[in-house]
Amino acid sequence: MKLSWSKYELSKSYDEYITPKRTVRGHLRKIGNFFESLSFNDLQELDSATKSAIKSMGINFRVYSDEGSEERTWPLDFIPRIIKKSEWNIVEKGLKQRTKALNYFIEDCYNEQSFLNSGFINKSLITKSKYFLKFCKGTKLPNKSWAHISGSDLIKDINGDFHVLEDNLRVPSGVSYMLENRYVMKRVFPDLFSHYGVSKIDEYPTKLYECLLDASFSKLKNPEIVLLTPGIYNSAYYEHSYLAQQMGIDLVQGSDLIVKKNIVYKKTIEGLKKVDVIYRRIDDDYLDPEVGNPFSVIGVKGLIRAWKSKNVSIVNAPGCGIADDKAVYSFVPEMINFYLKEEPILPNIKTFMLSNKEERDYVFENIKQMVTKPVAESGGYGISIGKNLNEKEILKLKKLLMKDPKNYVAQPLIDLSTSPTFRRDSLFPRHLDLRPFILSGKQTYVTVGGLTRVALKRGSTVVNSSQGGGSKDTWIVDA
Numbered sequence: 001m002k003l004s005w006s007k008y009e010l011s012k013s014y015d016e017y018i019t020p021k022r023t024v025r026g027h028l029r030k031i032g033n034f035f036e037s038l039s040f041n042d043l044q045e046l047d048s049a050t051k052s053a054i055k056s057m058g059i060n061f062r063v064y065s066d067e068g069s070e071e072r073t074w075p076l077d078f079i080p081r082i083i084k085k086s087e088w089n090i091v092e093k094g095l096k097q098r099t100k101a102l103n104y105f106i107e108d109c110y111n112e113q114s115f116l117n118s119g120f121i122n123k124s125l126i127t128k129s130k131y132f133l134k135f136c137k138g139t140k141l142p143n144k145s146w147a148h149i150s151g152s153d154l155i156k157d158i159n160g161d162f163h164v165l166e167d168n169l170r171v172p173s174g175v176s177y178m179l180e181n182r183y184v185m186k187r188v189f190p191d192l193f194s195h196y197g198v199s200k201i202d203e204y205p206t207k208l209y210e211c212l213l214d215a216s217f218s219k220l221k222n223p224e225i226v227l228l229t230p231g232i233y234n235s236a237y238y239e240h241s242y243l244a245q246q247m248g249i250d251l252v253q254g255s256d257l258i259v260k261k262n263i264v265y266k267k268t269i270e271g272l273k274k275v276d277v278i279y280r281r282i283d284d285d286y287l288d289p290e291v292g293n294p295f296s297v298i299g300v301k302g303l304i305r306a307w308k309s310k311n312v313s314i315v316n317a318p319g320c321g322i323a324d325d326k327a328v329y330s331f332v333p334e335m336i337n338f339y340l341k342e343e344p345i346l347p348n349i350k351t352f353m354l355s356n357k358e359e360r361d362y363v364f365e366n367i368k369q370m371v372t373k374p375v376a377e378s379g380g381y382g383i384s385i386g387k388n389l390n391e392k393e394i395l396k397l398k399k400l401l402m403k404d405p406k407n408y409v410a411q412p413l414i415d416l417s418t419s420p421t422f423r424r425d426s427l428f429p430r431h432l433d434l435r436p437f438i439l440s441g442k443q444t445y446v447t448v449g450g451l452t453r454v455a456l457k458r459g460s461t462v463v464n465s466s467q468g469g470g471s472k473d474t475w476i477v478d479a
Contacts, residue, residue, distance in 0.1 A: 002039050003427060005032065011429045014160045014417040016081065027084050027479035030196060035079070040425050046188060047422050050078045053184045059177070062235040063466050069233065075470035076181055077421045078188055081432065081452040085199065085478045088449070091154070091162055094346030095436060096444045097336060099150055102167060102323045103440055104339040106146040109322055110136045120334045131170075131321030133284065135291055135304055141215075142313075145440040146320040148211055151175070151450075154346075154434045156417035163414070164346050165433065167332070169324035170316060171281050175437045176239035178451040179204060179246075181473040199448045199476040204437070205246035207445045212247075214441030216277050217310040223276030226252045226266060230282050230298045235466070240281050249279075259302030262309040277313045278303075284318050326375045326409045327353060349414060355406040363410040367394055370410045372401060385461065387413060416461050419472065421454055431455045433463050434474065449474035 006022050017028055024032030038046075051073070059074040083091075108115050109126055116123045126132055151172035153165040182201055186193060209225075216223040229240040231253055244251035250266065257275065258265050265272035280287060286296040288303040306312045322328065330351035333344045352359040354372075363370050367386045374382040384397050401408050418429035436450030452472040453463035463469040 003036050003043065005036055008420065009428055011418050013415040013429070013431065014156055014158050015429055016156070016160070016417050016419045018420070027477065028082055031080070031082065031192070034192070035420075035427070043422055043427070044425065046078050049188050050076055050184060053187045054180075057180065057184065059180050059184075060238055061177075061465055062233070062237065069235075074177060074180070075456070075465065076184055077430075077454060077456075077470050077472050078185070079420050079422060079427065079472065080185065080475045081419055081434070081472045082475045082477055083449065085476055087162075088476045090345065091436070092446045094162075094164075094344070095152055095438050095446050097340065097342060097345050098152065098164065098167070098332060099147070099438045099440055099444060101332065101335040101339050102150070102169065103144050103146050105335045106317075106320050106323050107140060107144045108339075110139055110319060115335065115338055118338065120338065121328075121331050125325075125327060126322050129322050129325065131284065131319065131325065133291075133319040135308065136317075136319035139308070139317075139319075141317055142217070143214060143440065143442055145215060146317040147323065148215055148315045148317070148440050149208070150316075150438045150440070151435045152438065154436065154450075155349075155414060158415045160417065162346060163349050164329075164332075165349055165414075166326055166329055167324060168435070170321045171283065172435070172437065173236040173239055173281075174435055174451040174453075175204060175447070176242040177471060178437070178447065178449070178474070180242075181451070181471060185473040196475065197478055199478075201448050204447055205243065207439055208243065209247045209249075211439040211441040211445070212277050212279055212315055215313040215315050217313055218276040220276065224266070224274060225249045225277040225279065226257075226275055228252055228254070228257070228278050228280045228282055228300075230286070234281070236281065243279075254282075254296075254298045254300050257300045257303075259300060259306050262302070262306045262311055264300065264303065264306045264312045275312055277315060279315045284321060287314070287318060326351070326373050327406075328375075330409070349411045352410040353406075354401055354408045354410060359410075360401075360405060364398060367398070369413055371413050372397065372408055372410045374407055375409055383462070385413065413461075416455075419454065421456070421470075421472075423456070428458065430458075431461045431463070432472065449476045 008018055054074055060071050063070050147169035151168040154162050155165050212225050227244040241251055256267055264275040266275050285292040287299045289296045289301055291304045307314050336342055336344045352363050354360045370386045372384045416431040419432055420427040421430035432452055432454040434450050434452050437447045439445040452474045454470045454472055455461055455463045456470045
């Protein structure tokens with residue numbers, strides 16, 4: 001028995017493959033016809049081949065819960081997400097614009113504070129944020145790059161238009177899985193890539209290395225660069241080791257580094273070697289016990305002194321978390337206008353501040369159509385989706401929000417677009433988002449596509465792998 005798109009179970013959302021008339025969208029006809037030529041047994045074999053390739057390549061991630069931690073195999077669905085190159089060109093421009101404004105904003109906050117004094121934003125939203133680090137005041141960085149590596153989460157709405165859902169500017173993860181997804185898909189569908197003209201993505205490690213070079217205070221042609229990891233038990237350790245290996249730099253832990261006279265050194269069997277750039281995958285509070293958590297054993301004592309003395313660069317820079325906030329997110333359109341004198345290319349999602357009584361009242365009255373989020377959490381934690389709650393749960397949520405309203409925002413529940421996804425024995429629509437990665441150095445680089453994350457449960461919009469989501473390879477094609 002073969003797959004038939006005429007029997008495909010459409011949802012009310014915008015489906016990226018199939019139109020409401022159950023026809024394959026124009027730029028997807030070739031691959032749509034390919035899948036329709038397959039039997040259900042063929043689909044199961046493709047799924048098995050995908051899982052086998054992932055297992056043989058050792059692509060894993062770690063999930064933490066109250067019961068402890070667990071190593072899991074990376075979930076990849078073999079039906080690719082396909083985006084037209086003409087559409088992607090607009091997204092790329094929008095992301096470059098957005099990231100540039102955010103980096104200008106961060107440097108401004110630690111220096112002149114012109115935007116904070118402009119009246120667009122409540123100044124205390126920044127100055128009283130736990131991510132506003134006083135030791136960053138007066139610091140200016142090469143190329144005004146603070147969030148050198150960022151990942152903006154994009155969604156498509158009911159009309160198929162991209163919106164920015166949030167910005168990830170501290171230590172965004174997932175790019176290694178974007179790259180590994182492509183390697184797996186090339187093993188499963190070797191012929192389909194050449195037939196479809198899929199844009200390449202394998203230049204990312206080179207671009208990342210160039211971005212790290214651009215961040216260096218040193219004038220050396222080949223500065224010493226290391227990747228600082230919390231260690232093997234971190235959920236993203238696979239990515240840390242993967243990126244270090246791809247760039248040909250050392251993967252180090254805090255115990256491998258030492259600071260002497262405000263200079264960072266790496267311990268080697270030949271002795272101490274000066275370090276010029278640290279690509280850190282450790283949160284601000286744990287970077288240096290002198291200025292952060294005094295009990296941190298994964299950071300490096302004196303690291304911030306060395307950074308302030310411009311003897312070492314830290315990527316991403318300490319303090320960039322002030323712009324990685326779901327409340328600050330709502331002011332990005334104003335930042336673009338303020339710093340760049342341009343209109344935003346990519347729209348935001350309407351965001352309600354629960355610290356504002358009028359906006360909070362509106363959210364409470366329409367809670368069933370809202371998603372509430374803590375402003376500083378990531379990974380899908382703390383999110384409440386109104387339509388999934390009963391009256392008792394809504395009452396409990398409102399009490400929680402009233403305890404600390406400034407710590408929460410709300411957004412209308414957007415009908416995320418769907419894409420065919422293999423589940424058990426056939427293809428079903430599942431909601432998805434997209435995380436492209438943006439590198440800010442002398443030039444700004446955007447990955448060709450990004451990590452598509454997909455909610456594997458029917459009707460769910462939670463795409464995070466830590467919450468049971470999966471992924472897809474993202475193909476940018478010249479239609």
